[in-house]
Amino acid sequence: MVTAYDFTMARLLDEGGADILLVGDSLGMVVQGHPTTLPVTVDEICYHGRAVSRGARRAHVVGDLPFMSFQLSPLHALENAGKLMKEGSFESVKLEGGEEIAEHVRRIVTAGIPVMGHVGLLPQSVHAMGGFKVQGKGGDAAERVLADARALEEAGAYAIVLEAIPPDLAEEITTAISIPTIGIGAGPACDGQVLVCYDLFGMFRELTPKFAKRFAEVGDTIVEATRSYVDEVRTRAFPASEHSFKPNGPRHRPLPP
Ligand code: KIV
Ligand code: NA
Helix, strand or coil: CEECCCHHHHHHHHHCCCCEEEECCCHHHHCCCCCCCCCCCHHHHHHHHHHHHHHCCCCEEEEECCCCCCCCCHHHHHHHHHHHHHHCCCCEEECCECHHHHHHHHHHHHCCCCEEEEEECCHHHCCCCCCCCCCCCCHHHHHHHHHHHHHHHHHCCCEEEEECCCHHHHHHHHHHCCCCEEEECCCCCCCEECECHHHHCCCCCCCCCCCCCCCCCHHHHHHHHHHHHHHHHHCCCCCCHHHCCCCCCCCCCCCCC
């Protein structure tokens, strides 16, 4: 699973074999430049969802329910989950939290909308957690994360993201529940893994979470390509004759298929 926020990236990730594309509320940080995910709205998730779902050929597309779009009541959660499905072209929704939102999950699932859970570090609760910090350390805290995962399975979730918890706890949860776990900073025992696409590609340079492996340095490539472009424009090396229209040549590039 990888996050995606636009058509072009979705096409590339789908071609690369990602099974699930998540329009995460991480878009507040990596696309909008906010310090947290809190400002993201349902309408923004829907806007990006429409673009991503046009780009996904085979991958399943999940939409995040942003902060304050599902907390008020199970009905409130269902209303916004339905909006994501109708206006965001999503195939399932994801929401943060455990036992305290289990009834909300049940209500959404009952309406025929598949739900992915998310426990451990909850970025929407960053201020309550005292920062983006590893969760589930120590007996009581670990028990609570396990209980949260069990509550979500019981409520009908089809998979659960485990974020920033010790690997042995992630392994225990993965064994204890029958639905797939998808880890981010939760060790290798999870059934799947998820990364923010800009972290995976080495494009988000404001901070690199400990758990985010850069599989490429696309950020460097973009900076270097921009420098070459700027340089060639200044020296008039670009555009060359092959980039210029001939008097009787084709008038434009063929449209993509
Ligand atoms: O918003 C997001 O990108 C997420 C993933 C990191 C799981 O919730
Ligand atoms: Na999220």
